[in-house]
Amino acid sequence: MTEGYKQGFDIKKFGEEFKNTIDWMLRNKYAENITKHLQDFKTDKNSLEINPESTDALYEIIELIATKGYRLKRNNEFKKRLSNFIGSYGANFRSEDARKKMIELVGEKATKNVNILLEYKTIKEFTESLYNSAKKGETFVLGEKGRDEYLRDFGYWDRIPIDRHEMRFIIRSGIYHACSFKDKSDHLEINHLHDVLTQFCTQYLKGYVAEDIELGEAPGIADIFIWSFCAEYNICGSTPKCNECNLNGACLYALTNSP
Numbered sequence: 404m405t406e407g408y409k410q411g412f413d414i415k416k417f418g419e420e421f422k423n424t425i426d427w428m429l430r431n432k433y434a435e436n437i438t439k440h441l442q443d444f445k446t447d448k449n450s451l452e453i454n455p456e457s458t459d460a461l462y463e464i465i466e467l468i469a470t471k472g473y474r475l476k477r478n479n480e481f482k483k484r485l486s487n488f489i490g491s492y493g494a495n496f497r498s499e500d501a502r503k504k505m506i507e508l509v510g511e512k513a514t515k516n517v518n519i520l521l522e523y524k525t526i527k528e529f530t531e532s533l534y535n536s537a538k539k540g541e542t543f544v545l546g547e548k549g550r551d552e553y554l555r556d557f558g559y560w561d562r563i564p565i566d567r568h569e570m571r572f573i574i575r576s577g578i579y580h581a582c583s584f585k586d587k588s589d590h591l592e593i594n595h596l597h598d599v600l601t602q603f604c605t606q607y608l609k610g611y612v613a614e615d616i617e618l619g620e621a622p623g624i625a626d627i628f629i630w631s632f633c634a635e636y637n638i639c640g641s642t643p644k645c646n647e648c649n650l651n652g653a654c655l656y657a658l659t660n661s662p
């Protein structure tokens with residue numbers, strides 16, 4: 404353990420500074436984007452609750468199958484074809500013709516995934532089954548990241564889509580060191596990082612509310628702040644900009660590396 408850790412790291416203080424940083428993000432350049440994400444999470448959750456065959460949910464599943472979980476990378480031409488598909492078939496997406504079109508969209512190699520999806524009576528049933536698998540550390544149809552992104556977006560706010568942004572932040576900040584479990588202490592295991600961040604939110608964001616969502620109970624929603632901080636604000640990116648960071652008086656990496 405380093406001197407910096409011994410001298411100053413305090414997870415409670417970090418938790419308080421993290422909440423202040425969320426407030427700062429909600430006043431700054433990407434506040435509108437973040438607020439839009441939070442509103443979309445609520446809308447999508449309602450969409451699947453109201454309609455078990457939600458085509459909004461279907462849209463995202465197809466997009467995530469086609470992009471292997473990296474839907475932001477898909478080009479506009481693909482999005483247009485997908486929107487046309489949803490517009491043409493709507494609630495009739497289970498017809499044989501629609502199934503073939505769906506396979507064209509995701510590619511022949513993903514035929515099996517489309518067939519598994521359509522075996523479920525409703526999209527809601529598929530989603531619940533996927534959620535139960537996620538809790539056991541398993542997945543089907545979607546990869547781990549895509550699974551958690553889809554589940555988080557459509558109302559399962561305890562699921563966190565972990566990618567390299569979250570991985571860096573959880574490990575550098577000290578969240579990992581303070582909140583890891585004896586039997587879940589492999590920082591290369593996505594499932595372990597998922598549980599560590601959940602633990603941090605439960606303990607240190609309890610009672611903190613953003614857009615009517617209690618972040619202590621919704622680590623998947625808290626995640627959007629970490630993602631924006633690292634990717635959009637680009638403060639804790641591949642090269643951390645600790646001098647510009649609100650967390651530098653509390654973060655383990657900054658404390659350890661300060662002169």
Ligand code: SF4
Nearest residue numbers: 639643645648654657
């Ligand atoms: S102080 Fe540095 S390492 Fe810590 S969160 Fe900020 S940018 Fe990242």
